[in-house]
Amino acid sequence: MANEKKPTVIKKYANRRLYDTGTSTYVTLEDLAAMVKRGEDFVVCDAKSGEDITRPVLTQIIFEQEGKDGQSLLPIAFLRQLIRFYGDSMQMLVPSYLEFSIDKLTKEQQKFRDQFSSALPAGPFTEPTRQAFQAMEEQARKNMAVFRQALTMFNPFGLPAETVSNAAVSSVDGHEASAVPSKEAGDVAELKRQLDELNKRIDNLSKD
Numbered sequence: 001m002a003n004e005k006k007p008t009v010i011k012k013y014a015n016r017r018l019y020d021t022g023t024s025t026y027v028t029l030e031d032l033a034a035m036v037k038r039g040e041d042f043v044v045c046d047a048k049s050g051e052d053i054t055r056p057v058l059t060q061i062i063f064e065q066e067g068k069d070g071q072s073l074l075p076i077a078f079l080r081q082l083i084r085f086y087g088d089s090m091q092m093l094v095p096s097y098l099e100f101s102i103d104k105l106t107k108e109q110q111k112f113r114d115q116f117s118s119a120l121p122a123g124p125f126t127e128p129t130r131q132a133f134q135a136m137e138e139q140a141r142k143n144m145a146v147f148r149q150a151l152t153m154f155n156p157f158g159l160p161a162e163t164v165s166n167a168a169v170s171s172v173d174g175h176e177a178s179a180v181p182s183k184e185a186g187d188v189a190e191l192k193r194q195l196d197e198l199n200k201r202i203d204n205l206s207k208d
Contacts, residue, residue: 008035008042012053019047033061 008022010032020027020042035042036058044057065071085094 005041008040010042010044010057011047012044012057013047018044029057029061029064032057033065036061 008020010027011019011021013019018027018029018032019025020031022042032042032044042054043052044054045051046053062074066074082094085091
């Protein structure tokens, strides 16, 4: 791991110009987008303060790509739902879910390409094309199911959700109160409520 290649440092100056320290040349956002597509890793730093501004720069690249005709990837319904998550109690879980989903899609992309390649010669509305879309929807449902399983690992006791929930109820009712302290029971109930809410929003996203 000692010889692992480090990310290229891109410096951004006050005049908004971007400087690639790897090639000693000025680059544009289009150049950075091409680097991402080639799988080249980089970080963007403010030339004056040294602050890491990779996230806002990548976001700016997405903004510009979305503004091009025929390049849009993000549906309006998705963007609206994403905005609703800002400041919401579920905000901390959204990045993990999105990263998980895009990772699964990346790993399965060749299979989807093959399915579309076999479908397109027969026309865009034929049965093979419909089957290809169904395969993508099925994969998305599987992704959600796996992610939901992963969410159950967030309970503070490492117990199955049903066991924790029952223990919390017993504690609240005054029976077997020693199983879970009242404060912890309340925390578990709140966590379960938040997970249920996230599951409902995931279902809404899949319907959209």
